[in-house]
Amino acid sequence: MTAIDDRAAAAPHRGQSLRRKEDPRLITGRASYTDDLNITGQLHAAIVRSPEAHAKIVSIDTSAALERDDVVAVYTGEDMADLLGPLPMAWVPPGVDVQNPPHWPLARGTVKHVGDPVAIVLSEDRGAAIDGAEDVFVEYEPLPVCMDIETALEDGAALTHPEIGTNKCHEWSLGGGDIEAGFAAADVIVERRVVNHRVSGAPIEPRGVLADYRAGALTLHTSTQVPHFVRLFAALILGINEEKIRVIAPEVGGGFGAKLQVTGEEMLCSWASRKSGRPVKWIETRSEHMAVCHHGRDQVATVRLGATKDGRLTAIHSKILADMGAYLMLLTPAVPSLGAFVMSGVYDIPAVQTDITTVFTNKCATDAIRGAGRPEATHMIEVCMDQLADELGMDRLELRRKNFIPKDDFPHETALGIVYDSGNYEGALDLLMEKLDLPALEAEKAELAAKGIRRGIGYSTYTEICGLAPSRITGPEGFGLQTGLWESAIVRVTVTGNVVVYTGTSPHGQGHETTMAQIVADKLGVDPAQVEIMHGDTGTGAMGLGTYGSRTTAVGTEAVARAADKVVEKARSIVSHLLEAAPEDIEVHDGKFSVKGSPDKGLALAEVSGVAHVQPEKMPQGMEPGLEETSFYDPENFVFPFGAHACIVDVEEDTGKVKVVRYVAIDDCGPAINPMVIDGQVHGGIAQAIGQALYEHVMYDDTGQLVTGTFVDYALPTAAELPSFETDRTETPSPVNSLGVKGIGEAGTIAATPAVVNAVIDALKPLGVTYMNMPLGPEAVWTAIQEAGQ
Amino acid sequence: MSTTVPVQVTVNGQARNVQVEPRQLLVHLLRDQLGLTGTHVGCDTSNCGACTVHVDGQSCKSCTVLAVQVDGAEITTIEGLGQEGNLHPLQEAFWNNHGLQCGYCTPGMIMAAADLLQRNPDPSEDEVRHGLEGNLCRCTGYHNIVKSVLDAAGKLNVTQVGA
Ligand code: FES
Ligand code: FES
DSSP: OOHHHHHHHHSSSTTOOOOOTTHHHHHTTOOOBGGGOOOTTOEEEEEEEOSSSSEEEEEEEOHHHHHSTTEEEEEEGGGGTTOSSOOOOOBOOTTOOOOOOOOOSSOSSEEOSTTOEEEEEEESSHHHHHHHHHTOEEEEEEOOOOOOTTTTTSTTOOOSSTTTSSSEEEEEEEEESOHHHHHHTOSEEEEEEEEEEEEEOOOSSOOEEEEEEETTEEEEEEOOSOHHHHHHHHHHHHTOOGGGEEEEOOBOOOOTTTTSSOOHHHHHHHHHHHHHTSOEEEEOOHHHHHHHSOEEEEEEEEEEEEEOTTSOEEEEEEEEEEEEESSOOSSGGGHHHHHHTTTTTTBOOSOEEEEEEEEEOSSOOBOOOTTTTHHHHHHHHHHHHHHHHHHHTOOHHHHHHHHBOOGGGOSEEOTTSOEEOOOOHHHHHHHHHHHHOHHHHHHHHHHHHHTTEEEEEEEEEEEOOBSOOOHHHHSTTTTOBSSOOOEEEEEEEOTTSOEEEEESOOOSSSOHHHHHHHHHHHHHTSOGGGEEEEOSBTTSSOOOOOSOTTOIIIIIIHHHHHHHHHHHHHHHHHHHHHHTOOGGGEEEETTEEEETTEEEEEEOHHHHHHHHHHOGGGSOTTOOSSOEEEEEEOOSSOBOOEEEEEEEEEEETTTOOEEEEEEEEEEEOSSOSOHHHHHHHHHHHHHHHHIIIIIOOOOBOTTSOBSOOSTTTSOOOOGGGOOOOEEEEOOOOOSSSTTOOOOOTTHHHHHHHHHHHHHHHHHHGGGTOOOOOSOOOHHHHHHHHHHHHO | OOOOEEEEEEETTEEEEEEEOTTOBHHHIIIIISOOTTSOOOOSSSOSOTTEEEETTEEEETTSSBGGGGTTOEEEOHHHHOBTTBOOHHHHHHHHTTOOSSOSSHHHHHHHHHHHHHHOSSOOHHHHHHHTTTOOOSSSTTHHHHHHHHHHHHHHHHHHHHO
């Protein structure tokens, strides 16, 4: 047998693009999302929301609503005095003062942004609940609004929370190396103002909640990425014992961070169910989603990047102003700091410094949206690398290659003391250039320019930090998250020899029912069709922390693998006992637990399980019956996926319209489990980043009114705007986990915005445009062209 | 309760007589009254296409039509297009090509694509992209959706030629 045959026999399903186990229910319309669920006796909720960005609530008149036959109840913030605390924020960095004004499910006394909830109306019928909400009359006394982070800290600025006396939320710094010496050693320093504007996660399924409190117990169906967090905080806020709460994430129609939250609506509907004695259902409208589901990004940074004249990087300093919006939600103030961990990117930079100031404004809260801090950091670095190359008169890829951390220098400790697990940045860039066919692209440039079309090519070489996370680094005494970030899994072999896996993660489109099954099937010598993955339910087994931060494969699947390994160990003991062979001589081969060297002599998992469940007396003496194991896994380190992306754009000179004509992505997330699924994650990430770079922008006017309140004004890219993507992979194993894997869910979003922006700037250089900030809509691009031509 | 009016429709081949509020949208008739929850709601401005069904053989955003307007019409939803064991070639192609992730846009996307292929059985990539412009997907970046539709078109054509 060759080595490849051996590997295929040992792991026949890993690395295969198996079609997904979750798809049959989804393609036939038979999946159950939250809005597809109903409980007998349920009431429908509609939420009365503030039209004002900042105002005192003078009075709330619910009488007209209550007079309606079909309205059952109306509650306001005053009715909710029995809550044990406000909505949670889970980041308490040691020694750092973070202002955290209370944030209630229904406003108490004042409203702080458009969409702030003021009252809830319950009715037998969804339409009637909305009618009832229109009959709740709220008198507001408008207060001055703070809308601009760059002036929010000036004297005399309107205060979002007057009681704090400032709009500043907190300051936080992370640095390593001698930053002053670094810049002193530089021959060239570029400084740019880098804007990463506000975006919406906008999963196509809006959020939804169906809460059912009865006989002292709460069952909460919610479209969430984090059912276990929701349970914990529901217990703390509502004063219900944790074991009496079951949180279920049914089919979840996308998250992108928007559903990594403990929301006011979850607490409100649960509370209202307890209060009214009826199940309560609330389904978010898209307009509500745009106004009140947390947004992402919204940072303005001043980035300085220094290098010697031969292109050696000496220092990077990034001063970030981040918009928190009106309240801190689960991770709001921690998001910008996540980027600080990788502020030196794929480069060996001796001095790195990030200084973050966070600011309150009268806007919806920001929080984690796909990438959370790392897209912003990567954008700062990669855009400034191009700017520096121009300043140095050096080829931008040569500058990058010159400063890459070399592949034989891993694990690599950065100036910040962060240890990158593994990498081969040249390898990824080499493969990218192979795919790109640069000469052909360049050759078309002149021809296109004659037609008024400017072609540009942009690059991004990136790494990111994911697989959240080693608890010792991210936890209370480290970074300050008030939780460990481990995962757990239970692997249970049924009597008939099939497998049920319980994971504490909560996937919502990423395909883990398939990829986890591939891993388990290989370990136990069964077919993935025989392995069922149960997730998203606090009532059915494994504890966990949920799905976000590209953690589910690197942490959750590793926990599953470890539990499966324990099952294998037990099965080997049983088989060795039955076959009278040494346990170390039993291997899983071709679907059987067999004795090394005599593959015919062996037992299939079903036979082993039969013994463990039906005839436990045949097991080794003293061994417990059953074939089921649990594993808790807390990673030793983060994992650091990486890659090299190129974007090719054509820009119409006359209109400023940008068209992405090709996008080539090389990503490395370790040895693939299911290449098709990886590609899918990359595609979606790139599309979301192209959306941000070119089309998407959550905008408020000066009075705090939301301008982009629907999909009419907030432009998600459609199929017509995007090209097909060209993807490939290199595979550099991570030493952190036994599977060698890294996360891939956010990579596209992290890598792609600078590739797009660099491409547009490259296209416009012949016209005199040297720098631009996102979003690069036609008007912005056209204006830049006109201004450069003057 | 407001007054209701009778509506007679054929849904997935079955005649149904229902009473609806005059303001009721087709999507809510399908989901709430007929229990066909495969048709989804993703927006309130007729942008996302998650609610796409066929009305008299043509694709239609069911959040944009009042239930009373479909009196006498024939409606097909994702549940009527094909079922497990008897999948429509588009459903099969979406499965084979990873044309979906969270699945929320998928029923609408498949119904829109089915209509597109009826009108244009052999579309180019560009025609597929423009043909699906009214349907938003946040997960797939459309890459594998387009691939799925082209794959299904090829298979449908082979079937037709062979028939
Ligand atoms: S629900 Fe979005 S178009 Fe119909
Ligand atoms: S698959 Fe999730 S929105 Fe399309």
